[in-house]
Amino acid sequence: MRSFLFCIAGGLFLLSSCKKPEYQKVMHDPELYRVTVKKLNDIVLENNFPPVTASRNYVYANIAAYQVIAAGDPAHFRSLSGQIKHLPPTPKPSKDTTVDYQFASLLAFCFVGNAVTFPEGSMDQYVDGLKQKAKDAGMPDDLFEGSVNYANKVAKSIMKWSKGDNYLKTRSASKYTVKQQDGRWIPTPPMYAQALEAHWGEIRPMVLDSASQLIPPDPPAFDVKNKNGRFYLQALEVKNIVDSLTTEQKHQADFWDDNAFKLNVVGHASFATKKFSPGGHWMNITGTVTRAKKLDFNTTVSVYTETAIALFDGFINCWYLKYRSNYVRPETIITKYINADWRPYIQTPPFPEYSSGHAVISSAAAEVLTSKFGDNFAYTDSSEMEFGIAPLSFKSFREAAKSAAMSRVLGGIHFKNACIVGNKQGAEIGQLVVKKLQFKK
Template sequence: MKRLFPFAAIAIFFSACHSTSDYEKVFKDPNLYCATVHQLNTVVMGNNFGPIVASRNYLYAAVAGYEVIAGGYPDRFPSLAGQLHGLQAVPKPDTTTHKIDFELASLLAYCKLGEAVTFPEGSMRGWVDSLKQMAKDHGMPSDMFEASVAYGDTVAAAIKAWSKKDHYAETRGAPEYMVNPDSPGRWVPTPPAYTPAMEPHWREIRYIAMDSVQQFMPHPPYTFDVKDKNAPYYKEVKLIENKGDSLSPEETWIADFWDDNPFKLNVSGHLMFGTKKFSPAGHWMSITGIAAQKAGADFATTTAAYAKTAVALFDAFIQCWNIKYTYNTLRPETAINKYFDPNWRPHLQTPPFPEYTCGHCTISASAAEALTSIFGDNFAFNDTTELEFGIKSRSFPSFRTAAVETASSRFYGGIHYKYSTDVSHVMGTEIGQLVADRIKIKK
């Protein structure tokens, strides 16, 4: 049984211990927003959405939650309208008739977008009902409650309309990836599930802060060559093969800690079953909450941190997937099994998309830059994200250090070549720096 995550316990605590007129104190607690993000994380995981699609849920939910706060506190937080591609003016609140609790409205808008972007209706209903009941239990006046719900709905509708123009729907009906097993070095499905290529048209999704998917183009991958021992590609194959056969306990822990496989297929004889974790984007959403809590950030700043990090994650995924399906490179597991050792297996399960470039490496470096721009460099933190999946925590002196370790984890896990992780880390850093410089979330 999974242990109860601290953020998730907050709503239960507030519901159980309250007076009849402390709603303002309750809803200004940033931990309640973190708990709500964790709830979306759990819903994403439970619905088996891949890491790329998950980043879309986090983006629009975080922007909706932040835009409510920007409407309520315009002197401190500027709207992202005009900063994010395609986002026009977001409706401002009308407080002439009724007061609005902007924190409650922010929570409700976050939930509505987190659910509406991808999930079937009702996925967040239980959590939303608990938030509304919490407001009533803690004495929020009925007119304020209704005005807060209405404003949350208004902002959510605007962000939802914006989300519908990002080309996501069109990619649902796009042609499937064409596998060509006779083309040396080209990606083919990998064991144990041999799942089709995931999201081959994601580079067609509207980017948010970048100018173009051509803006951050790394050098091409090494030329496929498994015969010449002096060839860079050959050396990379042998490097990862040898590392996979000699992992230290520390390297194994690092690989497992950053695995973030949202659905691992376990095979034991004729028995197959899946186990779930948060996706890479979900892991960094969790880190954002951990950082906000440690920094003592208020509710509004917490929403800003989530929004900026979500933008960095989203654009980084688009750019990385652009590179993946430009070059369509073979996974290490396939190359080693076919040309060197048919019995070799990576420590981690190989995900269903081309190798170059590395998704987790790219998005982690990008998120680290966004978080550094908010909380500063040398911000030490203890990452407890994996505790509920039975993996002990790891501590880091900075977000950038965590991102570097993430890149190493994919090499240790046997699913990405070392040079690929290095290139991806650089690309992600550049994307994150762009987001950090361009997206203004505090005045």
């Protein structure tokens, strides 16, 4: 009997000794990482970051977080150093330092997110909240300090590396020259804004050998004299589609609009409305999927990071092509040659048409997520509800990417060819990311 009671007591002791400390329950919750990514997404939205620069914010912050995870769990996760050929080895914690790698991962994300956004210190209050959360949950002081210090070391290393990507150089690069040349992009109403990030194709990619690695065929040549030619017919197609939109098609166009800064003009007054950028939308989708799959903290970080890399390289490749072609927007052609009073359903963004950026990056992200969860992963995307737009459901990520691409035709801002080509272009980029980068061992 005493032996039996001893066994019970021993078993209870083992169970209690295996119980996670409270700080691990709190700080290792993958939902906390999703909330942290969303916080950066909100800051990006509030401060009018264009889609391409937003993708830079996401990629460096996520890579910093992932490199911490890879350092803490080398048996299951591979460092990206060397896999991304220009990424140097990430610092390791000193031997006499204890680190909570999940907590350090969150902080590294925020430290880098703070450095690549503005105004300076945008995430300071959120970081203070994370630190207080760890202390309130009982994280030991030595573990707390070691985690903060290690997160700082990794963040500084990633920021030093980021400075070699030509971003600062492009800040002082020459502006796009507007020319009244047939078939060439010119600013469109109501903003008539200067061309956005004309030198983004000069940014150093992560996986692509260069921005020009994957280049599709040229779009149809300008020709408005031949009313049966490809160029004129593609413009007429956009006009006819927009003129007969169904309620469902308008919903699709609104859902994927993702205009980071829309200028609304009412009489003599004007005001701006903001939404997530296309990349921010796919960061939200990544959060939806990782939550649905109940992934652990470390795997959640890895999926966000791989998706962010695909988005980043997708924008670089697409922007190189845009300013290589300098292709005219449908709005310009339709209002000049078909109907002067015509307007697109959504606002035309300020950069050349070919190819569709949303098509490229959506397809790139979809390939990454498909590689992780399969081609029949059905989900409902409620990302746009905070902007008053109802959710949409999709049978797969690839179906969502095609929906995003075609929404640009429904919105009247792209020719269909640019969306079909962009979808294929993005898929090739996403597949290259999956092929070249190994996250899990």
